[in-house]
Amino acid sequence: MQDSSTALGQRPLFEQIKGNTPLLLHVPHAGTEVPDSLRSALKPEALALSDTDWHMDRIARDLLPEGASLMRARVTRYAVDLNRPPDDTPLYSGATTGLISTIDFDGAPLYRPGAEPDSDEQTDRIATWWTPYHKALGEEIARIKAAHGFCVLLDMHSIRSHIPRLFEGRLPDLNLGTNSDTACQQSLSDAALAALQASNFSVVRNGRFKGGYITRHYGQPSRNEHALQIEIAQSCYMMEEAPWTYLPDRADRLKDALARLIAVLADFKPNLEQAQ
Template identity: 30%
Template sequence: MDSPTGDLDHFEVREPVKQTIPFVFNSPHSGRRYPPEFLASSNLDSIAIRRSADHYVDDIFADAPELGAPLLRAHFPRAYLDVNREPYELDPRMFDGPLPSYVNIGSMRVAGGLGTIPRIVAENMEIYRRRLPVDEALFRIETIYKPYHACLRKLIAATHARFGLCLLIDCHSMPGNIRLSGSDMRPDFIIGDRYGTSASAELSRAALHILDGMGFTALRNKPYAGGFITEHYGRPVRGLHALQIEINRSLYVDEVTLAKKREFPAIAAALSTFMRQMADFVADFSGSNSALAAE
């Protein structure tokens, strides 16, 4: 069932009737509700503004509640606010006036235009026509970013309390032109575990094995090892594991029109199988090995 999350309805939790598996699924970049005032302030048209979104990833993982796990999904778009960043990664060049002293203005993500309030989408496509008021950035962070993470923390804590462990699956998509460095290989999926620091290696290997067995090409950590959410919430020694999954969006979406391809139902069905098999692996593995649970 769907759980509302406030009057502004910036995000929602789709909850199972009863949670039966120690998983939380999160789709932070697939929001499709673009505030009119945001669109009016942008240089970009209705297609270009969506270029950095994780198109329909929330729909791909929509079976999670039926399998017994909650799914947190954003309604706000990534171009408006990126919750897969620190709360205050802000580019001073974007704003009219000085930023608070606690703001991180020096991160590589800020330098690349992809801070908490992004400056660009896709390949250096500038979002805004003019500088934003500082208060606008702080408003988005206070009213959307912080409640979103409070909700995610609550889901993770409740899952951990119920099962003694939690596996967060952070769900994303990547452009179809991604290639492994020095190779012509085009991966279908990338599993990120922050180079072994955000999740047990057994979980990463299981995810790769399942995808490979389904006929997909899957890699680990290259070129995407996981973002802020994976790094921040993954604490394997406490039984808190976080994996990022990146889906090659050319498998299921037309990257020019951004419409779903006819292959979309098959990809969604494949991910349902993936979720089910991951749940079976965790049940079997945690039943005989304490490595996944808190120490």
């Protein structure tokens, strides 16, 4: 079943496919919708939306197993970052960007001088986009859990492979995050890692990207809610500069590796009694 939801008369917040299995693929950062008020405030170069997880929604749809669910955001992360906590507590000790960031990943200003969002604007954005989105995500996880006794969430992300401000050198191809193996059952984390390591891509678990707010908040294995994040170096499937061209040959190779990961998640059966 497909669905699209709108908050407070704004553009649709997300697109959704409601399935009938425990698996949910989630793509929070592929949105390219720019609200009019934000468009007028951003610098022209920021409208290239360079920090978007380009094409991850396409890849998720291509890999969606029969019966699995999918949820993906439509609004750009420059409006509000859905993978940050509502109080904007930093998730990493190193350089990063915030809930409503005024800089991009490279540290360049996003806004025209004097157009940065004030506290009222920030509060409004959280109420308009962040809060209703997470309400819907929480409800979807609850729906899946009610039907099957558990839910497995794969939070799908990508990022340019070289961003000196955020990490040294080249990012590994496939970065699995389980919040240091607290966001999912250990056996699931190990099986997911093994599935990725069976590919020819470089793989790391709980490295620079061990999971953002979504993985940490919704990954509660004691409540039969298991969450994993995959952060993919964009050079694996696209050009890393505007116009962010999708490269089918590279993408097909990547999708082969991700399909093995998703198969492991789809086959996972937790010990429900142990989790009570």
